Amino acid sequence: MRHYGVIGFPLEHSFSPDYFKRKFELQNISDADYAAFPLRSINDLKKIIEEKKLQGFNVTIPYKEKIISNLDSLENETKEIGAVNCVKIENGKLVGYNTDALGFEISLNELLTGSHNNALVLGRGGASRAIKFVLKKKGLSFKSVTREKSSGDFLWSELNKKIISEHTLIINCTPLGMMPNEKSFPPIPYESLSENHFLFDLVYNPAETQFMKKGIEYGAKVCNGLRMLQIQADKSWEIWNR
Structure with a gap:
């Protein structure tokens, strides 16, 4: 065996x-x-x-x-x-x-439509490294959002309507919203989202996270991490x- x-x-x-x-x-x-x-x-x-x-x-x-x-x-x-x-x-x-990089790249290619040249990567853990690698490989510009300025481009508290509107691909690499903490979610200004946004959540349990639900509420396309x-x-x- x-x-x-x-x-x-x-x-x-x-x-x-x-x-x-x-x-x-x-x-x-x-x-x-x-x-x-x-x-x-x-x-x-x-x-x-x-x-x-x-x-x-x-x-x-x-x-x-x-x-x-x-x-x-x-x-x-x-x-x-x-x-x-x-x-x-x-x-x-x-x-x-x-193998996270391949999983993200294929699932993103299958789902991504329209023009998404600028991405926000939420979190700085190990998973975010694979995501940044793929975005760089695809020639997409990205900024990271973290709790400490030294490890990212934006602090969570700095996110505003302008930043959200300029970054139409938003990828959650944090465990926020993952079972058993299903009620948690990344603290971004969701009201600044639009139908032009695509929210990719690496979390897959639950199948529809609060991050995804809030995206849907404002017209964004969403996806969880199950295919990845x-x-x-x-x-x-x-x-x-x-």
Whole structure:
């Protein structure tokens, strides 16, 4: 039996175990399993790998950046991104990959219509690194919104009608609105949104977040992160089976 899983904390929100369970059933894969491994500390990683005899695993909040120092090497593109969400274990060596970037790029290409040349990236966590990498690759201008000026272009409190109207693609890379905190949402001036805006929420549980609901209220197009999750999961599986 081949063993895989996802590490992070907390993991109640994660659809990854269910997604892989269905994938294995549909594809008649009987020699693999996938489980959630909540880690309160990244220092517990080695113990989990050895106890569960893992051959690969996904990485989610809050370890996409912290895990890098625990790896033996990074795939080239992942070095540029600076965040890891997929690890392959081969001959005892841990190699880091980023499949979030591919997941975001494909799902964005499938959904994005019209002219969106300027984007706002909400948050500065590991997920935002993959998003910025893709936006740069696509030649889109972007600004980041964070709690500290030193780590972003705008503070949350600085967002106003002018900034929102100039940035028609807004991507939520924060966990705000994610189960079990479904009532929370990024503090942006939603009343400044219009039908020209596209709101992409990396959160997928719940399926419709407060961020999305508020966008719909003001005529914006919206999307959650489920398709992105599916694409990155399939790419992870491909990497583990090379």
